Amino acid sequence: MPCALQTCLNKGLRKPRCQSVISSPIVAFRVPGESSLEISGLSKSFDGLKAVDSLSLEVRKGEIYGFLGPNGAGKTTTIKMVLGLTYPDGGRVLIDGKDLSQEPHEIKRRIGFMPERVAFYNNLTALQNLEFYARLKGRREEALLDLLDSVGLKDSVHQKVGTFSKGMVQLLGVAQAMMGHPALLILDEPTIGLDPNWTRVVKDRVKEANASGASVFFSSHILSEVQELADRVGILNKGGLLAQDTVENLGSRLDIKPRLRISFDGKPAAAEQALRSLDGIEAIEFREGELVVVSEPGTRTSVLSELEKAGIHVRDFRTEEASLEEVFLRYTTSAAESIR
Ligand SMILES: Nc1ncnc2c1ncn2[C@@H]1O[C@H](COP(=O)(O)OP(=O)(O)OP(=O)(O)O)[C@@H](O)[C@H]1O
Numbered sequence: 001m002p003c004a005l006q007t008c009l010n011k012g013l014r015k016p017r018c019q020s021v022i023s024s025p026i027v028a029f030r031v032p033g034e035s036s037l038e039i040s041g042l043s044k045s046f047d048g049l050k051a052v053d054s055l056s057l058e059v060r061k062g063e064i065y066g067f068l069g070p071n072g073a074g075k076t077t078t079i080k081m082v083l084g085l086t087y088p089d090g091g092r093v094l095i096d097g098k099d100l101s102q103e104p105h106e107i108k109r110r111i112g113f114m115p116e117r118v119a120f121y122n123n124l125t126a127l128q129n130l131e132f133y134a135r136l137k138g139r140r141e142e143a144l145l146d147l148l149d150s151v152g153l154k155d156s157v158h159q160k161v162g163t164f165s166k167g168m169v170q171l172l173g174v175a176q177a178m179m180g181h182p183a184l185l186i187l188d189e190p191t192i193g194l195d196p197n198w199t200r201v202v203k204d205r206v207k208e209a210n211a212s213g214a215s216v217f218f219s220s221h222i223l224s225e226v227q228e229l230a231d232r233v234g235i236l237n238k239g240g241l242l243a244q245d246t247v248e249n250l251g252s253r254l255d256i257k258p259r260l261r262i263s264f265d266g267k268p269a270a271a272e273q274a275l276r277s278l279d280g281i282e283a284i285e286f287r288e289g290e291l292v293v294v295s296e297p298g299t300r301t302s303v304l305s306e307l308e309k310a311g312i313h314v315r316d317f318r319t320e321e322a323s324l325e326e327v328f329l330r331y332t333t334s335a336a337e338s339i340r
């Protein structure tokens with residue numbers, strides 16, 4: 001495992017982003033343009049409703065791709081078409097450069113899939129359910145007990161799934177998707193309904209799978225989770241892709257300025273007065289006892305020195321980049337339609 005990546009995982013930090021992953025062996029050996037999943041012109045209508053409308057996107061090898069969109073945007077329909085569970089009206093899906101319809105069994109064996117609505121045989125135990133799926137995937141000896149342990153179900157391996165809580169079923173779904181170390185993981189809202197502890201477990205498993213070389217395509221409504229995990233995101237609305245890039249690039253394309261959050265000793269009015277005439281300042285706010293300055297990138301030093309000059313002692317400061325929430329809201333609200 002690459003050192004930088006291992007350090008990130010150990011510290012629970014985000015994986016280095018596109019610029020910095022160049023040093024990671026996983027990406028360094030990637031043939032330029034090689035995709036794990038390539039969707040082009042994919043369309044599907046239900047009774048005249050265009051659920052997916054000429055959608056094109058690409059998940060590069062070794063990346064985690066967050067698939068976002070409001071309810072009903074067409075995410076699940078897209079995922080079902082990728083897996084051959086729903087026939088498209090048009091378009092093409094390539095997995096590892098191959099058409100699913102040409103080699104369905106071989107390709108599906110390399111995909112780990114967790115559906116939006118996870119379902120298992122209630123009268124079988126967790127282990128028996130996984131053994132069943134392992135046979136379906138043509139695998140005999142799997143380290144299934146270790147896998148169940150890794151998602152926190154160690155004490156429930158011999159318990160019937162019918163007695164599981166909703167969250168436990170969800171965790172079993174994650175384990176099922178991870179079986180056999182798939183090259184491509186497709187997860188439709190993998191942490192829905194999980195408490196923060198189990199959410200962390202799932203995110204860690206996804207990061208580990210990715211660090212071992214798996215590409216990941218996952219949908220989620222939990223934007224902080226997507227921002228933490230995803231190298232790139234695609235934002236879907238009414239079946240079409242509004243944008244696809246890193247969160248940072250989407251933020252700068254929308255001209256969302258970084259925020260400087262400053263904790264200080266002094267009067268808020270004096271702090272505001274000190275900054276009011278400074279060039280490049282867009283907004284000055286006070287939140288939770290902190291001074292929040294929205295300004296052009298590169299104004300940080302002058303903001304801090306103006307405050308000190310005015311006799312305001314800066315105790316601490318940090319920069320907040322564009323959040324995925326801001327990006328998502330700007331793209332998916334009607335006011336942002338003109339950005340397209
Ligand atoms: N089998 C179906 N028959 C008719 N309409 C369908 C069918 N499946 C999906 N749709 C419609 O297609 C649209 C897209 O649905 P889809 O489930 O793909 O959205 P989604 O982005 O996954 O939403 P969510 O975030 O709520 O899961 C919705 O309007 C939905 O009602």
Ligand SMILES: [Mg+2]
Pocket residue numbers: 075076077116188
């Ligand atoms: Mg869905």
